[in-house]
Amino acid sequence: MKKKFLAALAFSTVALTSVFASSASASGDEAGWQYVGAFDVHVTSNSNVLMSGGGNIEITMWNTYSASQARGVKVYEDDPAGDDYITTILLAPGAEKVVSVSGYTDGTNGKAEIYLEPNGTIGQSTVQATMRD
Known part of the structure; x- marks a missing residue:
């Protein structure tokens, strides 16, 4: 159970990091x-x-x-x-x-x-x- 929780937590962290990284790279607009x-x-x-x-x-x-x-x-x-x-x-x-x-x-x-x-x-x-x- 603890391994599943840690795996889910790690996946959530990676997913949120990629969302924030993609929005930070587009700090201007969609056209760059x-x-x-x-x-x-x-x-x-x-x-x-x-x-x-x-x-x-x-x-x-x-x-x-x-x-x-x-x-x-x-x-x-x-x-x-x-x-x-x-x-x-x-x-x-x-x-x-x-x-x-x-x-x-x-x-x-x-x-x-x-x-x-x-x-x-x-x-x-x-x-x-x-x-x-």
Whole structure:
């Protein structure tokens, strides 16, 4: 009886461990996206810099001056030898855009240092967006 109990206990422990391990490995979402940080793009200045391991990043706008108006931003890779333009995207509130940053990883850290620049007018306040890698 004691052996059956210990066997059942061991099986339950293994089953629970695998459930928690699989949910921990998907700490982003089902697609494997991991939250990196938030950008603040001001009317007259570039955003802060966020690091990417390369591949694709996903940028989602979540706050603007006008909740119904899309805003254009340019995506750059910060580089001491001269910043690399990656693309221009139009972000509507809540919209997600996937951008390839393959080939932009560099330096001793092997990361792509990504920032956003306003493309034309972005209203009278700050556009805020999140980045997932």
